[in-house]
């Protein structure tokens with residue numbers, strides 16, 4: 523489990539970057555909420571952001587799959603985060619970071635350099651098992667990277683893939699348990715093969 527680092531307070535203050543990554547249902551949002559709640563107990567001032575496009579559960583709350591929730595500010599792009607910071611915050615948390623553009627790397631670097639503790643969470647792989655957008659860049663610059671795992675819905679092994687149950691090919695398809703399930707590598711490969719075979723047989727039929 524992640525324990526907040528003990529830091530020597532230098533003046534001017536410098537911050538750091540934490541990234542929580544993994545598949546869908548791996549507990550990223552829960553972990554982000556846990557860290558935020560601990561920061562609040564430690565009397566730190568926290569501001570939480572999420573991408574505007576993600577309103578699956580709630581417009582202005584970050585909500586985990588098991589309905590744990592916390593107030594947040596929805597933003598359209600990383601620059602908006604910089605604009606909304608008032609200067610008195612100690613911790614900046616950002617959920618669903620994979621939906622932001624690559625400029626998020628520069629924005630969070632600037633925040634950490636300016637003394638903020640930045641906690642991000644996001645999907646490290648898309649529905650095809652490919653690295654997801656800005657997340658690999660964030661892995662590179664973060665001081666602390668935590669990779670979480672879900673449970674494979676097919677066999678119960680450790681899951682690191684988000685298997686899409688529908689046929690869409692769009693990289694961003696907001697969804698829940700009807701659209702996605704967590705799978706281990708083996709069950710993910712089997713599912714992708716089944717999808718390919720189905721496509722080929724459809725092509726032959728028409």
Ligand code: ADP
Pocket residue numbers: 544545546547548549550551552553585586587588671672673674675704
């Ligand atoms: P994430 O943000 O990584 O998508 P959340 O933090 O929102 O995940 O939710 C994690 C919760 O999802 C777990 O505590 C559990 O209650 C639930 N859950 C549903 N399906 C699974 C699964 N296949 N493996 C693990 N947890 C699951």
Ligand code: MG
Pocket residue numbers: 550551552586618
């Ligand atoms: Mg989440």
